[in-house]
Amino acid sequence: MPLDATDAPDYIPPNAFHVTIPDVDQAQLTAVVKYEFELEDTWWDSPVTSKPFFPMEVLIRGRYNRLYVPLIVASWRNMQAPKWVLFIIDTTSPHTYLSKATFLKLGYEADDAPRIDTEMMIHGYPITVAPSHSGFAEINILGQDYLTFTKAELELYYECSYGQLRACRPNANVSFL
Numbered sequence: 001m002p003l004d005a006t007d008a009p010d011y012i013p014p015n016a017f018h019v020t021i022p023d024v025d026q027a028q029l030t031a032v033v034k035y036e037f038e039l040e041d042t043w044w045d046s047p048v049t050s051k052p053f054f055p056m057e058v059l060i061r062g063r064y065n066r067l068y069v070p071l072i073v074a075s076w077r078n079m080q081a082p083k084w085v086l087f088i089i090d091t092t093s094p095h096t097y098l099s100k101a102t103f104l105k106l107g108y109e110a111d112d113a114p115r116i117d118t119e120m121m122i123h124g125y126p127i128t129v130a131p132s133h134s135g136f137a138e139i140n141i142l143g144q145d146y147l148t149f150t151k152a153e154l155e156l157y158y159e160c161s162y163g164q165l166r167a168c169r170p171n172a173n174v175s176f177l
Contacts, residue, residue: 052093052124071123093143
């Protein structure tokens with residue numbers, strides 16, 4: 001019996017998992033934030049004034065019906081300065097990934113941004129994240145690790161291009177706000 005997930009025979013290291021998302025880059029994410037969620041360009045630099053809550057609005061957008069969700073992320077280095085981060089939900093990704101730009105917004109220096117897994121608080125839950133790389137370097141991906149750990153429920157209404165994300169695991173830690 002494995003001691004942790006990394007001991008499992010089918011474990012895929014985060015740097016070995018590849019996603020190709022050629023239709024989304026930082027400019028596309030900014031457009032989703034500005035026009036779809038109707039938020040200012042500086043929304044993720046603004047102080048977070050609310051505690052994590054559910055359900056969260058999910059938008060279904062683009063040619064490939066990408067699922068976008070904003071969540072509050074806090075670095076263990078700076079728990080008092082959480083930021084809103086826009087994720088693409090990828091139910092095929094075993095891991096959650098953050099872009100270099102997101103690490104910088106969370107207070108990491110350019111040379112100090114993680115090159116390996118690091119733990120963060122994502123919308124009240126501790127999750128190990130990996131740096132985005134290769135074909136999805138500019139994108140934050142919410143993977144199966146978060147969805148499984150939080151016992152997430154995802155309701156999607158493709159006709160309306162809308163959905164909701166709920167976390168059913170009790171006891172989210174919101175003390176950092």
